[in-house]
Amino acid sequence: MTTKQNYVVGYGKPPKHSRWQKGQSGNPKGRPRRNRDITGLVDALLAQRIVVRNGKTTKRMSRLDHLLHRVFESALAGDPRLIRMVLDEARKGEGRAEKQERHFGPADREVIDALLKRLGVASTPITPRPSHQQ
Numbered sequence: 001m002t003t004k005q006n007y008v009v010g011y012g013k014p015p016k017h018s019r020w021q022k023g024q025s026g027n028p029k030g031r032p033r034r035n036r037d038i039t040g041l042v043d044a045l046l047a048q049r050i051v052v053r054n055g056k057t058t059k060r061m062s063r064l065d066h067l068l069h070r071v072f073e074s075a076l077a078g079d080p081r082l083i084r085m086v087l088d089e090a091r092k093g094e095g096r097a098e099k100q101e102r103h104f105g106p107a108d109r110e111v112i113d114a115l116l117k118r119l120g121v122a123s124t125p126i127t128p129r130p131s132h133q134q
Helices: 038-047 063-077 080-100 106-119
Strands: 049-054 057-062
Touching: 038 063, 049 063, 057 063, 063 080
Parallel strands: none
Antiparallel strands: 049 057
């Protein structure tokens, strides 16, 4: 055991008065908890994978996938409220798909033709799809 007179303070040897006291934690408050809002909690729950039994087979799928399957099954079984909801979502999806449809201008067409010519592929005209009228 060393005495106070011949104890050398240096790298890896802090002064005795600044060391941790016995029974004292180095992090008394601990790690702060993660603050999660309701959206984060719902996303985490819906992303969890579960085992679903369908007859004799079992599948692993997310809770969101299983929930959507159940909604569609109930709609197919004849629940009018769910039928309306599913059809409304399908119509919204069609509207989003039409908005995302790309239209090529003359400059784009020139670039595509040049690329196809370089690759040795015959160029085919791109015809716009007929839009669905409601």
